[in-house]
Amino acid sequence: MTTExxxxxxxxxxxxxxxxxxxxxxxxxxxxxxxxxxxxxRFASQANLLNLTRNIFLLCLMGCGMALxxxxxxxxxxxxxxGALSSVLGATLIAGGHISLGVAVAIAVGAAIGFLxxxxxxRFKLPDFIMTFSMMYIAxxxxxxxxxxxxxxxxxxPFLWIGKGFVGPIPVPVIISLIxxxxxxxxxxxxxxxxxxxxxxxxxxxxxYSGISVPRKQIQAYTISGLLAAVVGLIYVARLNxxxxxxxxxxxxxxxxxxxxxxxxxxxxxxxFLGLLMGGTVIGIIxxxxxxxxxxxxxxxxxxxxxxxxTVTADHYAKKRQ
Amino acid sequence: MALxxxxxxxxLPLFQTSGSIIMLLAVIAFFAVVAPxxxxxxxxxNIIRQGxxxxxxxxxxxxxxxxxxxxxxxxxxxxxxxxxxAMLMLKGVDPVFAVLIALMIAAFCGMxxxxxxxxxxxxxxxxxxxxWSMALGIALVxxxxxxxxxxxxxxRVLHDGTVLGIPNPLILVLVxxxxxxxxxxxxxxxxSIYAIGSNLEAAxxxxxxxxxxxxxxxxxxxxxxxLAGILFLARSNSASAIDPIGYEFDSICAVVLGGTAxxxxxxxxxxxxIGVTLIATLRNGMNVAGVNTYLQLVLxxxxxxxxxVGEKKKQSLYKRASSRPVTASxxxx
Amino acid sequence: MKKRAMLLIAMLVIxxxxxxxxxxxxxxxxxxFNIVLIVKDLTNPFFTDMRDGGAxxxxxxxxxxxCLSPEKYTVDAQIRIMEDMIEKKxxxxxxxxxxxxxxxxxxxxxxxxxxxxxxxxxxILGGKLLGFAGIDEISSGxxxxxxxxxxxxxxxxIVILEGTTGSSTxxxxxxxxxxxxxxxxxxxxxxxxxxKYNREMGMQVMEDLLTRFPDIDAALxxxxxxxxxxxxxxxxxxxxxxxxxINALPETLEAVKRGEIEVTVDAxxxxxxxxxxxxxxxxxxxxxxxxxxxxxxxxxxxxxxxxNIDQFLKSRAK
Numbered sequence: 001m002t003t004e005x006x007x008x009x010x011x012x013x014x015x016x017x018x019x020x021x022x023x024x025x026x027x028x029x030x031x032x033x034x035x036x037x038x039x040x041x042r043f044a045s046q047a048n049l050l051n052l053t054r055n056i057f058l059l060c061l062m063g064c065g066m067a068l069x070x071x072x073x074x075x076x077x078x079x080x081x082x083g084a085l086s087s088v089l090g091a092t093l094i095a096g097g098h099i100s101l102g103v104a105v106a107i108a109v110g111a112a113i114g115f116l117x118x119x120x121x122x123r124f125k126l127p128d129f130i131m132t133f134s135m136m137y138i139a140x141x142x143x144x145x146x147x148x149x150x151x152x153x154x155x156x157x158p159f160l161w162i163g164k165g166f167v168g169p170i171p172v173p174v175i176i177s178l179i180x181x182x183x184x185x186x187x188x189x190x191x192x193x194x195x196x197x198x199x200x201x202x203x204x205x206x207x208x209y210s211g212i213s214v215p216r217k218q219i220q221a222y223t224i225s226g227l228l229a230a231v232v233g234l235i236y237v238a239r240l241n242x243x244x245x246x247x248x249x250x251x252x253x254x255x256x257x258x259x260x261x262x263x264x265x266x267x268x269x270x271x272x273f274l275g276l277l278m279g280g281t282v283i284g285i286i287x288x289x290x291x292x293x294x295x296x297x298x299x300x301x302x303x304x305x306x307x308x309x310x311t312v313t314a315d316h317y318a319k320k321r322q
Numbered sequence: 323m324a325l326x327x328x329x330x331x332x333x334l335p336l337f338q339t340s341g342s343i344i345m346l347l348a349v350i351a352f353f354a355v356v357a358p359x360x361x362x363x364x365x366x367x368n369i370i371r372q373g374x375x376x377x378x379x380x381x382x383x384x385x386x387x388x389x390x391x392x393x394x395x396x397x398x399x400x401x402x403x404x405x406x407x408a409m410l411m412l413k414g415v416d417p418v419f420a421v422l423i424a425l426m427i428a429a430f431c432g433m434x435x436x437x438x439x440x441x442x443x444x445x446x447x448x449x450x451x452x453x454w455s456m457a458l459g460i461a462l463v464x465x466x467x468x469x470x471x472x473x474x475x476x477x478r479v480l481h482d483g484t485v486l487g488i489p490n491p492l493i494l495v496l497v498x499x500x501x502x503x504x505x506x507x508x509x510x511x512x513x514s515i516y517a518i519g520s521n522l523e524a525a526x527x528x529x530x531x532x533x534x535x536x537x538x539x540x541x542x543x544x545x546x547x548x549l550a551g552i553l554f555l556a557r558s559n560s561a562s563a564i565d566p567i568g569y570e571f572d573s574i575c576a577v578v579l580g581g582t583a584x585x586x587x588x589x590x591x592x593x594x595x596i597g598v599t600l601i602a603t604l605r606n607g608m609n610v611a612g613v614n615t616y617l618q619l620v621l622x623x624x625x626x627x628x629x630x631v632g633e634k635k636k637q638s639l640y641k642r643a644s645s646r647p648v649t650a651s652x653x654x655x
Numbered sequence: 656m657k658k659r660a661m662l663l664i665a666m667l668v669i670x671x672x673x674x675x676x677x678x679x680x681x682x683x684x685x686x687x688f689n690i691v692l693i694v695k696d697l698t699n700p701f702f703t704d705m706r707d708g709g710a711x712x713x714x715x716x717x718x719x720x721x722c723l724s725p726e727k728y729t730v731d732a733q734i735r736i737m738e739d740m741i742e743k744k745x746x747x748x749x750x751x752x753x754x755x756x757x758x759x760x761x762x763x764x765x766x767x768x769x770x771x772x773x774x775x776x777x778x779i780l781g782g783k784l785l786g787f788a789g790i791d792e793i794s795s796g797x798x799x800x801x802x803x804x805x806x807x808x809x810x811x812x813i814v815i816l817e818g819t820t821g822s823s824t825x826x827x828x829x830x831x832x833x834x835x836x837x838x839x840x841x842x843x844x845x846x847x848x849x850x851k852y853n854r855e856m857g858m859q860v861m862e863d864l865l866t867r868f869p870d871i872d873a874a875l876x877x878x879x880x881x882x883x884x885x886x887x888x889x890x891x892x893x894x895x896x897x898x899x900x901i902n903a904l905p906e907t908l909e910a911v912k913r914g915e916i917e918v919t920v921d922a923x924x925x926x927x928x929x930x931x932x933x934x935x936x937x938x939x940x941x942x943x944x945x946x947x948x949x950x951x952x953x954x955x956x957x958x959x960x961x962x963n964i965d966q967f968l969k970s971r972a973k
Contacts, residue, residue, distance in 0.1 A: 041867075047892065048866045077571070124631050127584045129392075131630075133571055134623035141619030148616075149697040151854075153883075153906050164891055240854055241887055242906075246698040247855070256451060266447040291863035294846065298467050302459025309452035312444055344664070351668045357743070365742040372735060467820045467849070469730065471756035478760070558731055560757040565729040609739035615697060615724050 024318060025263065025278045025311075032285055040289045048288070050171065056284035057177035061232050062251050063258035063276050064180055065114075065225035070259050071188075072201045072217055073268025074128030076225045078117065079255055080248030081139035083233030086110040086226075088143050090234065091152040091243030099159045106230045113139060114226020115219060122215035136252075143245040152243040163238025173235045180228065185273040197221060201268025257304055258283055261311045282307065342579055342593075345629045346600045353607035360610045367489050371481060373602030374491030375553050376572055377595060381502055382546030383573040384594045385539045388506075389519045390586030391446035393540065395435060396547040396573055398457035400566035403428045403551030405461040408561030411473035421477070425548045431457060432544025436537030446540075454570065461563035470561040481556035491553065495595075502591045515539070519586030576601055579629055581637075600629065688718045688939045691740045692775075692928065693733055693750040697724040699852070699880055701902050701924040702751070705776070708928035709749065716936035721745075730757035737761040741768045747785070747935050749928070751776040755823035771938065773945075775931035776924070778823045785938060786945040788931035792824050795920045796831020796877075799899050802918050802958040803836070803873050806897065810841040811872035814864050816857055816885060817849040818877040825852075828877045828901060845871065850881045857884025865892045873897040879907040879919055886915050903959055903967075911964055918960040921967070927951060 036043045062079065069076040090106025093099075113135065121131050165172040188194035199207040200217045208214055232251070237243045262279025264271030286307065290300050354361035379396050386393040403424040410420035431453060438449040483490045506512040517525040518532055526532045550569070555561055580597030582589025604625060608618045692709040694702040706722040713720035723740075725732030730753045740748060741764060748765055752758035755778050762782030765772050771785040778787055803813065815832065818825030829847075836842045845868050850857040860881075861874060865888060874889070874896055876882035882900030889896045897917040900907055902924070910916040934945035959967045 045866065051862055051866060120627065120631075124634055126627070126630050126634065127578060129574065129584070130578055131627065133575060134626040134630075137619045137623035137626075141616050141621075141623065144616035144619065144698065145614075147698075149703040150700055151698075151906065154909070236855070239887065239891075240858060240884060242854065242883065244698055244854065246696075257455075260448050260451065266445045288863075291860075292867055294867070296467070296848070298462035299459060301455050301462060305452045305455025305457075305459060308455060309438065309444075309449065312448050312452070313438070313442060316442065316444055347664050347668045354668070359743045362742070368738050368742050372738065469754045469757045471759075554731070557760065558734055558757055559760045560730070560754070562730065562754070562757060565727075565731045565757075568727060605735070606739050606742075609723070609736055610743045612721050612743070615726065619726055 024314075025275060029278055029281055032282065036285055036289050040292050043289065043292060048292070052284055052288050054171045054173055055288070056280050057174040058232070058235065059254060059258050059284055060277055060280035061173075061177040061180060061228065061235070062255040063262065063280055064184055064273070065228035065232075066252075066255035067259050067262070067264050067271065067273065067276055068184075068197070068221040068228075069128065069132075069225050070201075070264050070266060071197050071268060071271065072221050073204070073266075074121065074218070074221070075132060075256075075266070076114075076117070076222065076229075077129065077132040077252050078113070078135040078139055079225070079229045080251035081136045081143065082110055082113050082226050082229040083236070083251060084245055084247040085113070085139040085143040085146075086230035087233030087237045087247060088147050088152065088243045088245055090230075091155065091237055094159050095152050095155055095243075097156060099156060102159075103234060106234050107227055110230025110233070111223050111227040114223040114229070117226065118219035118222030121222065122218040140245070147243075147245045149245070153241060155238070155241055155243075160238050160241060163235050163240075173239075176231065176235065180231070181273050181277060188272060193220070198269050201270070203269070254283070257308060260308050263315060282311075342581060342596045342600055342629060342633060345625075345632060346596060346603065349600065349603055349607060349625075353603075353611055357607060357611035360607055365606070365610065367492075369599075369602050369606045370489055370492045370495075371557070372606060373598050374481075374495050375550050375557065376569065376576060376602065377495045377598045378498070378546055378550035378553060379569050380573040380576040380594045380598050381498060381591050382543035382550075383570075384502075384577050384582055384589065384591050385515065386446070386543045387574070387577050387582055387584060388515055388586055388589060389536055389539055390522075390584075391439065391536075391540075392450065392574065392584070393435070393543045393547075394447060394450040394570050395431065395453040395457055395544065396550075397567040397569040397571075398454040398461065399428050399431055399544050399547035400551035400554055400569055401563040402431070402457045402461040402464075403548040404555045404561040404566065405464045405470065405563050407477075407552060407555055408470040408473055409464050412470060417474060417476045421552055424552065425545060428548025428551070429541050429545040432541040432547075433537065435544060436540030439540060440533050440536045458563065458567065465561060465563045467563070471559070475559050477552065477556045478559055479556070480553060494553070499591050499595055506590050511535070516587055519588075521587075572601065575626065579626070579633070581633060583637075688746045688936070690718055690720050690747040690749060690932070690935060690939070691736075691743075691745045692720055692722045692932065693736055693740075693748065694722065694724045694928075695733075695751055695753045695777075696728050697722075700904050700906070701878070701880075704904075704924035705751065705928035708923075708925035709932040711925075712929045712932035713936060716933070716940060718936045718939065720932065725753075728753060730754040733758060734761035734764075737765055741765055741770060745770065746939055747771045747773065749773045749775050749931050749935055750779075751928075752779055753777075753819070753822065755780045771935070773931050773935045776824065776927050780823070784947075786934060786947055786949060788934055788945075788949040788951065789824075789927050790922045791950045792827035792922075793831040793834065795901055795922050796828035796833075797835045798831075798920050798958045799828075799875055799901060799918070800832040800835025802960070803875065803897070803899060804839055804842060806917070807842065807872055809839045812843050812845050812868065812870055813873045813875055814845050814868070814871055815847040816860060816874060816876040816881045817847060818852045818881075820849055822852075825849075825877055832875055850876070850884070852878050852880060854880045854884035857881030858888045859884075861885035861888035862892070865889065865894055865896075871896050873899065873917070876900045878902050879904045882916055882919070883907065883910065886910065890915070908959070908964065908968065911959060911961055914961060918958050920958050 042048055065079060066076055086106040086109040089109050090102040093102030093105055117132055117135055120126055121128050162172055167175055196212045196217050199212055200214050204214055236247055258279045261282050263275035286303055287300060383393055383396060406427055407420045407424040410423060411417055435450055435453050438444050439446045480490055485493060514530045554566055576597035577594050578584055579600060580593035582593055694705050696702055709720055709722060723736050725736060733753055748770060758779055759781035762772050762779060766783045773785045774787040776789045817829060846864055848860060850860045874885050876885055879900040879902040882898050886898050899918045901920045901922050903919045903921045907916055907919045911919060930951055937943050
């Protein structure tokens with residue numbers, strides 16, 4: 001990372017840049033949707049839109065945790081494993097009837113592991129990549145050891161509501177995701193916590209000089225990321241009605257894709273949650289269309305990569321023009 | 323060696339790598355005692371064979387990390403190279419030609435990576451992530467998600483054969499490592515890579531063709547991934563697009579474990595070889611010792627963290643030591 | 656100075672290694688036999704059942720057994736385990752390969768080292784094998800197909816959730832199903848797609864199938880885990896779709912009792928591993944070479960539905 005100082009002027013221009021990027025993303029998105037409605041059979045059916053919406057928001061929720069770690073210039077590879085570990089631990093209690101306790105335990109475990117990640121990264125200056133990569137193995141191994149390969153199933157109905165229930169016409173996972181997105185969006189825009197995150201991501205040294213505690217921001221970001229991983233885990237367990245140690249194998253890459261298409265930069269300090277929402281929508285729609293058209297799932301990877309590169313390139317040129 | 327401490331970023335090879343070497347020796351000693359059959363010539367050969375694929379992939383990754391980037395596409399390029407070679411051989415193409423075509427395709431992908439990162443200017447993580455996805459997709463389409471088999475087993479000798487009793491993969495790895503090491507440390511182009519990694523602007527200002535060299539490095543990295551893919555094919559005599567996925571992360575781990583910093587400018591292929599050996603030895607040792615599969619994952623993660631923390635501690639000690647004035651004979655004042 | 660310290664440490668390590676190497680117990684007559692059971696994936700209860708079956712058989716014959724599964728669901732990882740077990744000098748390997756062709760090079764390595772290899776559950780298409788013990792997958796698939804033919808009275812729309820492409824069992828189940836249903840032109844297969852033996856994917860694939868086809872009568876899943884995922888999707892969409900699976904996992908049997916899943920076919924992992932291990936132990940102890948193929952017909956690939964579940968459970972108590 002270069003050590004240039006960031007004048008206040010530039011940070012303001014950043015905000016403007018973000019606005020522009022968000023707008024053209026929105027337009028592209030509308031285009032996608034229009035194409036899908038016209039060309040993909042049953043895309044606009046009520047049942048499909050419901051599934052689509054649910055999947056989009058689940059993707060976004062996965063992306064939220066990853067976004068936080070990416071904003072400070074890091075990466076959380078342990079997302080899936082943490083989701084698996086926290087949910088299998090909580091599931092045992094939930095299956096026994098102690099729903100609130102189980103949920104609380106799961107969330108606590110997720111946050112604790114996230115805290116550990118952030119702590120090790122800040123204290124020992126480990127590369128984020130390395131620490132979360134190792135944690136990915138550790139958490140998965142612990143989850144497998146705990147479950148011994150067995151699934152916990154037949155969970156109580158009230159818990160399943162988290163994954164399958166509705167509030168009015170809206171699925172519960174969508175509501176949970178919306179709340180989280182909103183909180184994070186507002187926090188990032190209007191609180192010192194949010195500004196601190198951006199500052200650390202943009203330029204660690206400058207942030208230090210302006211009195212922001214880099215270690216604290218790292219710990220905060222990773223703790224929330226772990227917590228959110230646990231939430232995603234619980235929702236999936238509720239949807240599948242089964243807690244299994246091999247949950248979340250693909251979450252990390254999916255989350256990265258959502259963030260990247262959503263305009264969140266790996267280098268840190270750039271992007272917002274509105275963009276994330278759009279990133280999730282794009283991926284959700286592509287996946288949905290591919291399945292509805294009966295195209296074999298192996299084509300999904302190619303299109304995903306293409307969209308990622310195109311989006312980020314377009315972003316890049318849009319920025320250059322500013 | 324005496325003047326080394328006063329020159330910034332000059333490598334003291336032994337000191338630099340001793341952290342991981344000590345961990346490696348400790349791991350070997352541990353498994354030698356705990357696991358019968360571990361410390362034997364045939365098992366060492368086994369480890370060398372198993373680690374050779376990672377070594378090739380990690381050599382390419384080393385170059386990318388040296389200039390401060392990351393190549394996430396390696397596993398997918400390996401899969402692509404494996405799949406293409408297999409498919410071509412099944413269609414009757416001569417194995418040698420099939421390999422050459424696959425390597426060219428791999429290098430082409432790397433060139434695309436390089437262009438996107440250095441000419442267009444995208445972040446290396448993002449660009450190579452996109453390539454990962456696309457290469458994986460193409461490989462899956464080529465193999466139709468099956469494992470390809472039934473082609474001539476001519477290539478197997480690359481992995482299973484020996485020359486004068488020395489396993490071929492070892493020869494391959496050592497020769498390539500030697501060449502790369504010489505290139506990096508003794509040629510002008512090679513040392514310029516360190517310059518690019520430490521300070522891009524200064525390198526550019528001193529006339530080094532930065533964009534060209536960086537693009538070539540990404541090309542090289544994918545080429546090595548292609549080579550690793552061929553060795554992978556030789557190993558199992560079957561081709562699956564998804565089997566090599568994961569090597570990108572393993573290769574990054576091996577490189578950083580060996581002592582090359584992710585910020586660039588420091589390290590090299592010799593160090594990477596140590597990192598690869600550590601990972602391969604650990605995995606093999608745990609299997610031979612009969613460690614529970616679930617526990618293996620946990621241990622792997624824990625030991626990786628310990629190794630990195632140790633490496634960091636040693637690096638900070640080194641920094642402190644090198645900032646003190648040094649006498650001609652190497653001692654400190 | 657640093658160099659000398661390192662040299663000392665290295666010599667120490669080599670010394671320890673050589674000494675330990677000599678002290679290692681060498682397999683000989685009178686010592687316990689040591690075998691390894693390699694399964695595909697220990698997060699599927701089918702394979703934990705296999706592990707238990709193998710353990711029970713080994714115990715009966717006084718043989719030591721370790722059960723390992725690869726950390727990644729790839730055949731290459733299984734080959735790696737085989738190589739390491741060869742170094743460990745196990746007396747035999749019993750393996751359920753992830754890919755019937757991909758595993759061959761691992762088998763050949765074991766052959767070269769003189770270690771017998773017994774295939775279990777999924778066939779191995781190459782190398783020298785001690786034998787194969789597994790259920791008759793084709794008849795399992797056929798059972799499933801025939802059940803639905805009867806249930807739907809020879810007419811209806813079905814979708815098929817396939818297993819991992821490349822696995823011989825997946826292909827065999829599929830062939831069995833087709834053997835049963837192809838004779839009936841009024842049974843239409845709307846779609847046949849893979850859900851990779853995975854629960855999450857089973858649910859997602861089923862979700863999309865439900866959207867694509869408003870009129871599905873039955874979903875035939877090539878294993879229980881996918882069926883369990885599919886059932887969640889069907890329930891959520893509030894559609895009436897009969898679901899069938901294969902494996903007769905306890906979880907599935909409960910679902911059958913509750914009427915959530917229509918039918919499952921008995922294909923016990925426990926018994927398959929038990930028999931494969933038993934044959935291997937017998938070979939090690941007495942030299943008795945097992946038949947090339949041992950098809951296991953427990954209950955003769957019985958389709959278990961609400962109608963006969965109680966009697967099945969009773970007969971299962973072993």
